[in-house]
Amino acid sequence: MKLYDYPGVPNPRRLNIFLAEKGLDFPRIQVDLMNGEQLTEDFRSKSPNCDVPVLELDDGTCLSQTNAICRYLEAVYPQPALYGRTPREIGLVEMWNNICFTNGFQAVADLFRNGPDWFEGRALIGPHHYNKIPELVERGRQRINNFYHDINNHLRDKDYFVQGYFSVADITALATIDFAIWSGTTIPPECKNLLDWHQRVSQRPSIKANP
Amino acid sequence: MKLYDYPGVPNPRRLNIFLAEKGLDFPRIQVDLMNGEQLTEDFRSKSPNCDVPVLELDDGTCLSQTNAICRYLEAVYPQPALYGRTPREIGLVEMWNNICFTNGFQAVADLFRNGPDWFEGRALIGPHHYNKIPELVERGRQRINNFYHDINNHLRDKDYFVQGYFSVADITALATIDFAIWSGTTIPPECKNLLDWHQRVSQRPSIKANP
Numbered sequence: 151m152k153l154y155d156y157p158g159v160p161n162p163r164r165l166n167i168f169l170a171e172k173g174l175d176f177p178r179i180q181v182d183l184m185n186g187e188q189l190t191e192d193f194r195s196k197s198p199n200c201d202v203p204v205l206e207l208d209d210g211t212c213l214s215q216t217n218a219i220c221r222y223l224e225a226v227y228p229q230p231a232l233y234g235r236t237p238r239e240i241g242l243v244e245m246w247n248n249i250c251f252t253n254g255f256q257a258v259a260d261l262f263r264n265g266p267d268w269f270e271g272r273a274l275i276g277p278h279h280y281n282k283i284p285e286l287v288e289r290g291r292q293r294i295n296n297f298y299h300d301i302n303n304h305l306r307d308k309d310y311f312v313q314g315y316f317s318v319a320d321i322t323a324l325a326t327i328d329f330a331i332w333s334g335t336t337i338p339p340e341c342k343n344l345l346d347w348h349q350r351v352s353q354r355p356s357i358k359a360n361p
Numbered sequence: 362m363k364l365y366d367y368p369g370v371p372n373p374r375r376l377n378i379f380l381a382e383k384g385l386d387f388p389r390i391q392v393d394l395m396n397g398e399q400l401t402e403d404f405r406s407k408s409p410n411c412d413v414p415v416l417e418l419d420d421g422t423c424l425s426q427t428n429a430i431c432r433y434l435e436a437v438y439p440q441p442a443l444y445g446r447t448p449r450e451i452g453l454v455e456m457w458n459n460i461c462f463t464n465g466f467q468a469v470a471d472l473f474r475n476g477p478d479w480f481e482g483r484a485l486i487g488p489h490h491y492n493k494i495p496e497l498v499e500r501g502r503q504r505i506n507n508f509y510h511d512i513n514n515h516l517r518d519k520d521y522f523v524q525g526y527f528s529v530a531d532i533t534a535l536a537t538i539d540f541a542i543w544s545g546t547t548i549p550p551e552c553k554n555l556l557d558w559h560q561r562v563s564q565r566p567s568i569k570a571n572p
Contacts, residue, residue: 198515199460205452213452215459222452225445234436241416241424241433248426249410253487276464278507285494296489304409 152177154196154204159183160255160329161216163360165203167321168220170356172227176205189277200277217247220318232318239312246304246311246319254297254326261290262333294330295338302341309350316354324351363388365407365415370394371466371540372427374571376414378532379431381567383438387416400488411488428458431529443529450523457515457522457530465508465537472501473544505541506549513552520561527565535562 153176156162169175181187181202188200197204197214205219206212213219224233234240263273264286271279273286301323304311311319327337327348337345351357364387367373380386392398392413399411408415408425416430417423424430435444445451474484475497482490484497512534515522522530538548538559548556562568 198511199464207449209449211449211453213456215456217459218452218456221455222448225448225451237433237436238418238420238422240436241429242422244432245424245426245429248428253410274504277511278504280500280503283494283496283500285496289491289494292491293485293489300409300488 151208152179152206154179154181154193154202154206156181156183156202157360159202160258160325161201162203163328164216164321164325165219166360167325167356168223168232168318170359171230171232171316171321171354172223174223174227194277198277199275201275217318232316232321234312234317235315239315239317242312243315243317243319247317247322250297250301250311250319250323250326253293253300255322255329257290257293257297258326258330258333258335259290260286261294261335262329264290291335294335297326297330298335298338298341298344302338302344305343305347308343308347310347316351320347320351324348324357362419363390363417365390365392365404365413365417367392367394367413368571370413371469371536372412373414374539375427375532375536376430377571378536378567379434379443379529381570382441382443382527382532382565383434385434385438405488409488410486412486428529443527443532445523445528446526450526450528453523454526454528454530458528458533461508461512461522461530461534461537464504464511466533466540468501468504468508469537469541469544469546470501471497472505472546473540475501502546505546508537508541509546509549509552509555513549513555516554516558519554519558521558527562531562535559535568 155178181193187193188202194200196206196212199214201214203216203219204212204214205222213222234243262268264282264284271281273280273282310316311323337348366389392404398404399413405411407417407423410425412425414427414430415423415425424433445454473479475493475495482492484491484493521527522534548559
């Protein structure tokens with residue numbers, strides 16, 4: 151197997167944290183995102199949505215979408231389980247993973263990709279070109295602020311998104327929040343549960359190894 | 362267990378098709394979406410993103426987000442498997458399920474929820490109010506057109522999104538496309554693979570029972 155990667159950006163970071171938690175590693179090929187290598191026909195044949203990361207299996211099958219790669223790896227290397235150990239945990243992990251991605255990650259992407267510093271015509275990941283919509287910058291900022299407060303409420307008296315169990319939902323949330331901070335937002339000081347969680351999770355070796 | 366439901370709208374429809382494929386049924390409580398019952402504090406305590414469907418487990422745990430409920434049910438009732446039977450299928454199902462949701466479903470939601478016929482301040486699902494952004498209507502239409510062509514290419518020589526295997530990815534795609542058609546778009550006549558797939562999948566008993 152080999153991994154098409156680009157270190158430091160949020161989706162590859164999610165996968166690399168997951169790999170570190172599992173103790174897995176694969177040969178890596180760097181994709182030159184800043185020069186648009188992901189948009190070439192050759193790369194699109196491996197990743198229909200022109201995104202990294204991509205895991206190429208030994209039979210040539212290419213898996214893209216971070217959760218798809220992680221689900222494959224969870225099936226092949228079940229321990230430690232990061233998508234839940236019981237049906238109830240499996241449901242809760244998927245629920246919070248989805249909520250963090252939709253309400254958090256996509257909001258940061260809107261803020262970032264519609265702003266003045268990003269490439270024109272690249273407002274959405276994928277093979278197609280969409281112009282920026284400047285209103286999405288301010289809406290993205292509002293959504294992130296609401297996201298901070300909502301997950302702060304959820305984390306009251308919890309160590310992780312699913313109480314007692316570090317999971318993919320925490321990885322997605324951490325990558326989202328660090329992306330939001332990098333994009334110029336700040337965790338509000340009144341969000342004490344979230345600040346505690348962020349500090350605790352950031353100390354994990356898997357996360358310190360993938361800053 | 363009991364299910365908070367609202368028949369006919371796209372996310373509950375995805376779950377109801379999934380239940381029919383599994384041969385499962387649960388007592389149902391209808392949530393009055395048109396009068397905003399999903400936005401009440403009582404319902405929000407069951408569904409943090411104020412969306413249906415919700416599955417309430419016997420221990421009181423509430424699962425929201427369609428994929429979270431389906432993942433829970435797949436863990437408890439593994440057969441027939443709808444998220445993949447092998448690691449490779451598991452990866453491919455998640456990949457196409459994600460791509461169809463992000464590039465298709467969310468594009469239709471943008472088209473629909475930012476248009477003149479939808480409630481003001483309800484441009485996004487969730488507890489918070491966001492105003493419509495009219496540019497998202499036209500961008501939604503462009504994205505759906507690209508989505509139709511992209512999945513038409515993917516479906517060349519395939520019976521389902523994952524060749525030889527009907528899965529959750531087909532359910533998400535079908536609910537997305539019917540939502541897109543209901544929202545005023547048309548599958549382009551040159552998208553023959555997609556039209557064939559749509560006709561084939563629409564004949565399944567699970568889908569005919571949940572129009």
